[in-house]
Amino acid sequence: MTLVALPELLEHARERRFAVGYFEAWDLYSLEAVLAAAEAEESPLILGIGGLSANHGWLRSHGIEIYGAACEALARRTNLPTAILFNEADSFEEAAAGLRAGYNAVMMHTQGWPWERLVADTKALVHAAHGLGVAVEGEVGALSEMRDGVLDDSGGRMTGVGEAVAFVEATGVDCLAVAVGNVHFVHDDHTPTIDTQRIRDIGAAVSVPLVLHGGSGTPADQMRAAIEAGIAKVNVGTRLKRVYGAALDAAVRAGGSDANLLHGSRRADDVCVRAAEAVTSEVRRMIRVFGSNGRAAA
Ligand SMILES: [Zn+2]
Structure with a gap:
């Protein structure tokens, strides 16, 4: 196991102009599918689960601990540089x-929060997390969302350069998720337009690595341009669940x-193993788009 602090993993990526994918898993099979893909591509790895679509009652009934322990155990299977x-x-x-x-990194979904709560709660989280050696990903701005194949941009708001600077300075976050035209829950039903100049402007003004959520639907050419402009981590979730669902069916x-x-059974006949193999193939393809293949050691 080579647990690496998320900021260190992302700093390494930013300097070399590639991005590390955070391929969000939802169970043991999908966690293992992501791990297998990173192993096959010799890519740095971020294992984890998320709360955006989850049942929070379940998460708080030790679901958070169950998956944290699972991620830690899985990290022991690999020598890849790994964050959780x-x-x-x-x-x-x-x-x-x-x-x-x-977990050695945590993030809150803060979209729509008033500025005062956003800054106060993020700052408090950073204080608590850093005391335990855990990194914090912060977020300014709000992503539009796909709902039943229709773009809902009512809650979307692009990240401003000034607020990004003020937020990072006020909170001490280790990396920053930005809204630059990216969309949550998108796959092939909508083609986002990423504002790469905005990425460059924010990246030049703040010291921490930048993160792009909603990576499922961004075409490869735009993704490469976003990474070239300074994105060091890309979140992908929706696409993997669709691939998994189709293969499972x-x-x-x-x-x-x-x-x-x-x-x-975990044997070749196991329907979830077969579905997870489809996820591994898709993650491998996206790792190559993000350019993190072959970067585990360099
Ligand atoms: Zn997200």
């Missing part, structure tokens, strides 16, 4: 539950006669 992220907690309290649970339809082999 609890992404998009819904509050300070929920993020704080991740601080002693195996096919595996269930193809079926088999032995339920013990089909479900939970």
Whole structure:
């Protein structure tokens, strides 16, 4: 196991103009699928789960700890430089539950919060996290979202350079997620337009690495341009769940006669293993788009 602080992982990527994908998992099979892809591509790795679509009651009933422990155990399987992220907690309290649970980075989903709460809660989280050797990803601005195939930009707001500078200085976050035309929950149903000049302007004004959420739907050419402009981490979730769902449907339809082999066996017949293999292929493809392949050691 080579646990690496997230800021260190991203600083390394920024200097070399590639991005590390945060391929958000949702269960053990998907966590292992992401790990397998990073191993195959010799890429730095960010393992983790997130709260954006999750049942928060479940997360707080030790779900946060269960997956933190799982990520830590999985990290022991690999010598890749690895960070472990609890992404998009819904509050300070929920993020704080991740601080002693195996993650070495946490993030709150703060879109729509008033500035005072955003700064106060993020600053408090940074203080608590840094005391335990955990990094914090902060966020300024708000992403538009896809809802049932329709773009909802009512809550979207681009990140301003001035507010990014003020936020990083006031809170001490280790990396910054920005809204630059990227969209949450998008896959192939909408093509976002990324404002690369805005990325350059924010990157020149703040010292910390920049993060692009909503990476599922951004075409490869725009993604390369965003990374060239200074994005060091890209979040991908929606696309992987769609790939997994389609492969799982096919595996269930193809079926088999032995339920013990089909479900939970971890053998080739296991429908979730077959679905996870599809996720691994997709993650490998995206790792190559982000340019982190072959970068585990250099
Ligand atoms: Zn996100």
